Amino acid sequence: MLKYNHKLLSERVTVRMLKHLFAVQTVILLGFFPGSVHSDEIDLPAEILNLDGDREYGEYLASDCKTCHEADGTGDGIPNIHGRPRIQLITLLYAYREKIKLNEVMQMQAGRLSNEEIVALAAYFEGLN
Amino acid sequence: MKLDRRNFIGTSAAIAAAMAAPRVMATGKPRVVVVGGGAGGATAARYIAKDSKGAIDVTLVEPTRNYYTCFFSNLYIGGFRSLDSIGHSYGNLATEYGINVVHDWAVGIDRGSKTVTLAGGATLNYDRLILSPGIDFIDGSVEGWSINAQNKMPHAYKAGSQTELLKAQIEAMPQGGVFAMVAPPNPYRCPPGPYERISMTAHLLKASNPTAKIIVADPKPKFSKMGLFQEGWGSHYSGMIDWIGSEFGGGNVSVDPDAMTVTIDGEVTKVDACNVIPAMKAGRICEIAGITEGNWAPVSAHTMQSRVDENIHVLGDASAQGDMPKSGYSANSQAKVAAMAVRGALTGSKVFPAKFSNTCWSLIDTNDGVKVGATYEATDEKIAKIDGFVSKTGEAADLRKATYEESIGWYSGITADMFG
Numbered sequence A: 001m002l003k004y005n006h007k008l009l010s011e012r013v014t015v016r017m018l019k020h021l022f023a024v025q026t027v028i029l030l031g032f033f034p035g036s037v038h039s040d041e042i043d044l045p046a047e048i049l050n051l052d053g054d055r056e057y058g059e060y061l062a063s064d065c066k067t068c069h070e071a072d073g074t075g076d077g078i079p080n081i082h083g084r085p086r087i088q089l090i091t092l093l094y095a096y097r098e099k100i101k102l103n104e105v106m107q108m109q110a111g112r113l114s115n116e117e118i119v120a121l122a123a124y125f126e127g128l129n
Numbered sequence B: 001m002k003l004d005r006r007n008f009i010g011t012s013a014a015i016a017a018a019m020a021a022p023r024v025m026a027t028g029k030p031r032v033v034v035v036g037g038g039a040g041g042a043t044a045a046r047y048i049a050k051d052s053k054g055a056i057d058v059t060l061v062e063p064t065r066n067y068y069t070c071f072f073s074n075l076y077i078g079g080f081r082s083l084d085s086i087g088h089s090y091g092n093l094a095t096e097y098g099i100n101v102v103h104d105w106a107v108g109i110d111r112g113s114k115t116v117t118l119a120g121g122a123t124l125n126y127d128r129l130i131l132s133p134g135i136d137f138i139d140g141s142v143e144g145w146s147i148n149a150q151n152k153m154p155h156a157y158k159a160g161s162q163t164e165l166l167k168a169q170i171e172a173m174p175q176g177g178v179f180a181m182v183a184p185p186n187p188y189r190c191p192p193g194p195y196e197r198i199s200m201t202a203h204l205l206k207a208s209n210p211t212a213k214i215i216v217a218d219p220k221p222k223f224s225k226m227g228l229f230q231e232g233w234g235s236h237y238s239g240m241i242d243w244i245g246s247e248f249g250g251g252n253v254s255v256d257p258d259a260m261t262v263t264i265d266g267e268v269t270k271v272d273a274c275n276v277i278p279a280m281k282a283g284r285i286c287e288i289a290g291i292t293e294g295n296w297a298p299v300s301a302h303t304m305q306s307r308v309d310e311n312i313h314v315l316g317d318a319s320a321q322g323d324m325p326k327s328g329y330s331a332n333s334q335a336k337v338a339a340m341a342v343r344g345a346l347t348g349s350k351v352f353p354a355k356f357s358n359t360c361w362s363l364i365d366t367n368d369g370v371k372v373g374a375t376y377e378a379t380d381e382k383i384a385k386i387d388g389f390v391s392k393t394g395e396a397a398d399l400r401k402a403t404y405e406e407s408i409g410w411y412s413g414i415t416a417d418m419f420g
Ligand SMILES: Cc1cc2nc3c(=O)[nH]c(=O)nc-3n(C[C@H](O)[C@H](O)[C@H](O)COP(=O)(O)OP(=O)(O)OC[C@H]3O[C@@H](n4cnc5c(N)ncnc54)[C@H](O)[C@@H]3O)c2cc1C
Pocket: B035, B036, B037, B038, B039, B040, B041, B061, B062, B063, B064, B067, B069, B070, B071, B072, B073, B074, B104, B105, B106, B107, B132, B133, B134, B135, B156, B157, B158, B189, B190, B193, B194, B197, B283, B284, B285, B315, B316, B317, B318, B326, B327, B328, B329, B330, B331, B359, B360, B361, B362
């Protein structure tokens, strides 16, 4: 069972599977994190979702995230991402990388991640409680 | 005395031998000594101990029992944080991570025999040595000031009692009094630090001493986040701050700590409190180790290994690495790359390509936070910047508030990442 703090429980993730048959999934991004977005909907390429995350690589990449995202923090100011479902993290990192979701630090951090790296990070963080 | 484990067993009582026995069985364990328990050293020690799961023997040498972070020390001056809230002990690193924390100064390094000598007389052997001693000041860089004058004109650029003293002196200023800062030349730790300090000093004075004046003598023509700070000084502290850059003689400065005067480009001003931030160089232990070139210790960007000695890694402010600013965030980022390289070399664990990042948040006034950040990669020549951002002038108040709140989250995150 994944554990959430009360803030995360209220968040909704809806993945409309195969809404578009041309291998694009639409993920609705609502109330994921504080901060604004350009759009509530993003198209997440299926190729990202089909990748297997290398958790060992993810652990190394994650050391960069842990400077700010604390394992047992309150999530004040900077959200706790430990133990979050992989699909949420993939969506968020993708949205930051593509500058759909706003936050300069996160856009910069995600800006240098490949699809493989995004999935590696998501796989690693999902596995933490 | 040589406090090497074999001698220790050989010369100590049976009970000590029994207690140390498990360690002795593991004499084959590679040894890492980390000098300096700050942003770079504490992070490196923790990551090596945590990720090697006991396969590496880690000793951390740090003289202070309580490390006060320079980051957020300006917020203490402004009244946004207590001093206690920026102090951290090494208890978790010892008990949770099994790090041997030794509260002492490293005073000698013999690169041939791979040993570190401590002020208390002990000698530590290492397979890899990590130096993260932060900065020391360059003697004579501000005419009239020496380290002996640090109580009259504090630098407060190593946090703790110096910061406390500076705040007390600002609070004791007479109504309408003058506060002066002598800002440092590049490169120095925390490029926005002096200007965040000016903002926090102005915040403090605005409430208790609104007719006070602030003068900054700066040897530079411009500084980090200058447009953002100047915009904020204009809107929050109008008429209070006089910044004198190098074009206006700000670099031509001397002080007289006994007379409490500051002379800028020939003009003598009587001051009530004065913060002198001298020019900086790598912590002295780097010079003692013979690994500096000029004022800093050059390193390889891939591993943070000294260009002079591959058994030594230098982190944080003391290193000359390329494009990263000297910040706590940078030191923490570099420490993780070094920790991975050290584990790879000593235990054969997997080594990935180095990646670095940095963000420096600054507070200008209540809920008015700004930030500057960048990502970096390792090239053969240096740590090279890839991409970056800086907050913009004229941003909405709610964004500035969110930026400040983010900095609080960062502080809590990075200190947990350093001290466990
Ligand atoms: C006012 C101010 C504000 C700042 N704000 C920020 C900020 O908001 N964000 C940010 O990222 N950075 C900030 N910084 C910069 C940050 O504090 C430094 O860049 C960071 O601490 C560097 O880490 P370090 O490991 O190199 O050195 P330090 O953190 O200074 O650690 C060095 C340690 O080594 C120990 N030491 C030194 N010599 C020896 C020896 N011979 N033997 C044993 N131990 C030794 C010292 O006691 C010290 O604890 C600020 C700095 C200042 C002054």
